[in-house]
Amino acid sequence: MERIRAHTAPRTAIVWTVLERELAQRDGTQVIIDVGGGTGGFAVPLAEAGHRVTVVDASPDALATLTRRAADAGVADRIEAVQGDADQLADIVPAGSADLVLCHSVLEVVDSPADVLKAVAACLRPQGAASVLVANxxxxxxxxxxxxxxxxxxxxxxxxxxxxxxxxxxLRRFDIDTAVGLLNAAGLSVEQIHGVRVVADLVPGALLDTEPGAHEALLAFELAASERSPYRDIASQVHLLARRQEV
Ligand SMILES: C[S@@+](CC[C@H](N)C(=O)[O-])C[C@H]1O[C@@H](n2cnc3c(N)ncnc32)[C@H](O)[C@@H]1O
Structure with missing residues (x-):
């Protein structure tokens, strides 16, 4: 299994770090579902690393872009694009079949986050992991x-x-406690919480474009601050890695 390409974008580096650590715990190809995966910003690199990814998204336009990106990257055979609502996940993905489910920037806009998270938990194998990213x-x-x-x-x-x-x-933003409570109620036990974009949205773009080493410094800062309160707690997004408990 190939390593996921270096993820040096400060805005998402910590999410990739957590995902890569999680995937490294098992050998071989893993089955990944990306709920509301959109145009494949996560799905395509994961497929390039050798995993099989099903993207379930409500938007036909996003899925068309995903399909093009997958073909351009040479991973069309490892990505399935399914148009559907996150609420219908249980009808699309067999129960207990996924090693990892991504649910990134989706719970803010669905009708019922609680129902979506229950469906996420149901499609995970026991001890499979959910990667959930929400607006803070x-x-x-x-x-x-x-x-x-x-x-x-x-x-x-x-x-x-x-x-x-x-x-x-x-439709909604989350407090960390609320997000943890929702995951727990769905039978998902939260193991890691990180702040995403602690300051990345606040640092002037001109500084990053002109100051030598500023990009690298921001990347290092984001990674270091992402797991420390109170910095983690004021980040633009919160990333939670949660595990389905044995049933
Ligand atoms: C902000 S984008 C996030 C895309 C991707 N997860 C990411 O992090 O780059 C939200 C995505 O959720 C999809 N979406 C919104 N409501 C949905 C629903 N009820 N069911 C499935 N997908 C939905 C949108 O079409 C869009 O692609």
Missing amino acids: RAAAVLTRALSGHLTTAARLLEAPHGVVGERDTL
């Missing part, structure tokens, strides 16, 4: 406050679903 309410509060939108920030502190205003593109 704390980051949204701080971003709004620091840009001077203090009334909105104050409302967001209290808003039951972590969203305010009609222009919000998400």
Whole structure:
């Protein structure tokens, strides 16, 4: 099994690090489901590393792009693109069949995160792992406050679903405790929590483009800060790796 290509993008490096460590625990090709996997930003590199990936996504356009990317990368035979709703996962993926399920940036927009996570758990083999990435309410509060939108920030502190205003593109954001509770309720035991994009969205782009070594320094900082409170807790997203318990 090949190693996953070096993942040096500061915005996703910690997620790839966690995934690579998880996949390295077993030999050979693993069966991966990517719920709401979109255009294949995760699926294609995972297939390139030798794994079999099924992407279940509601968007035909995203799946068309995924199919093109998979062909361009020479991994079309290891990626299956299935149009479907995350709610229907149990009808699409055989129960207990997956080694790893990715559910990245999807729980914010589905009708019922609890139902989707139950379906995720059901399609995992016992001891299989779920990789869940969610938007963090704390980051949204701080971003709004620091840009001077203090009334909105104050409302967001209290808003039951972590969203305010009609222009919000998400249905909900998560607090770390809420996300852990949802995973536990679905029969998934959380083993690792990391902050993703602790400062990557805040560092001026011009600095990264012009300052020698700035990209490498940001990458190193993101990796180091991702597992330490309180830095982890204010990251734009929270990544949770959870394991299906034996049944
Ligand atoms: C923000 S993108 C994330 C894509 C990918 N997971 C990633 O991290 O790069 C959200 C994806 O979820 C898909 N999606 C939204 N609602 C969905 C649903 N109810 N069922 C399945 N996919 C859905 C969208 O089509 C889109 O591709």
